[in-house]
Amino acid sequence: MTSPTPPAEPTYADRSFRSPAGIGGGVLLLLLIGWIGGDAVVRGAGRVPWLALAGLLTVVPLVAAFTLRPVVYANDQRIRIRNPFRTITVPWTEAAVLRAGYSSELLTEDGAKFQLWAVPVSLGKRKKAARRQARQSADDPYGRTSVHADVRDSRPRMAPADQTMADLRELMERAKTGAGAAAQPSASSETSVSVRWAYELIAPAVVGLVLLVVLLATG
Template identity: 30%
Template sequence: MKQTYRSRFAFVMAWVWLAFVALNVWDLIVRYNGKASLVALAVLGALTALVYAVALRPATVFTEAGLVGRNPFRTTFLPWAAIEDVTVSHAITVRHGDDRVLRLWTPMSSARERARAQRRGAATEQRGRFKTEPTLPRAEQAAAEAFAGKTHADWVGEQIRERAESARRRGEEAAPARTSWSYDAIGLLVVAVALVVAAIVA
């Protein structure tokens, strides 16, 4: 079963940007006034290609066979058994064969999110037997304890580590990573830049 993790904030803001672009494109087409409209359309296209590359495309994907890290311009596949170590700071860093490192673009943790997670963890620890707090259902309480003091990136990093250890225990082969270029994102940027140049020169 495939599981995909990405930055919720970036994903939502990217779709907000696409809605904004759609409205502006409609307005520029309806009120077309020559070269200025062409340049504006080309600039919107270039910015949209950039938004796709850095906000919509990046994702961390769990598959049965391994970890897929989709960064703006490259996609890396790592078999679970090939993962040697996982560290989490503001981003998740996955170390694999020959001291190579894969830095995942998403999910990331900001300083604000980490501080909020630490406060949440401290609040969980302070709960006493006679506190007059509302009682959570067992499932919600287990989820709260699992996430106490952790950011989303911390939790995803733990899941990667656990899957890698499980694959090694099963004796799976630690095959090398496979990396490929993201031709869709690169193609979009090339086309968008070409449109901007053509609109300026025309």
């Protein structure tokens, strides 16, 4: 007689937050660097191809780290912050404050602070959103909405970074109050803050920089 198969543990899909402008800028930069560096490798004479290769090995990982890599993943149990050179995983039970001043930050219960590179703060967009809200308040001082108006246009609009942080704070509050999780974290779930360094980007950049310095010093 076979024992019954235990029910699978519930899974929680991650929501991802990242900067479209950062991704677009990173792709353009990588294309430009690849074009210039590739041309130097193919057409360069003497030590130029080697210098170009060392430069590519140094610059490409750095550009990818600061533009394509940053992203924030969040679900009902934890937030995972992938910054240029580190990935920080924080269970919501260990998170204390999410705030967006001049930069987006997460503060933990033990006082540690981590920046959210994937959620850049734009003061210009924040001022634009504030002016839009002020115009809406002036047009409808009593909070009434015309029957012909689009309800979506009547809701306050925040700057993208502020909206993202508001969504993350909602997830954190739901997790802390127990409304967002249907079950307690399993034994395999992380219960403390963990930090992992992105050695896959750091190592080639360091090697490229060393090669570049050696080539320039021996030239």
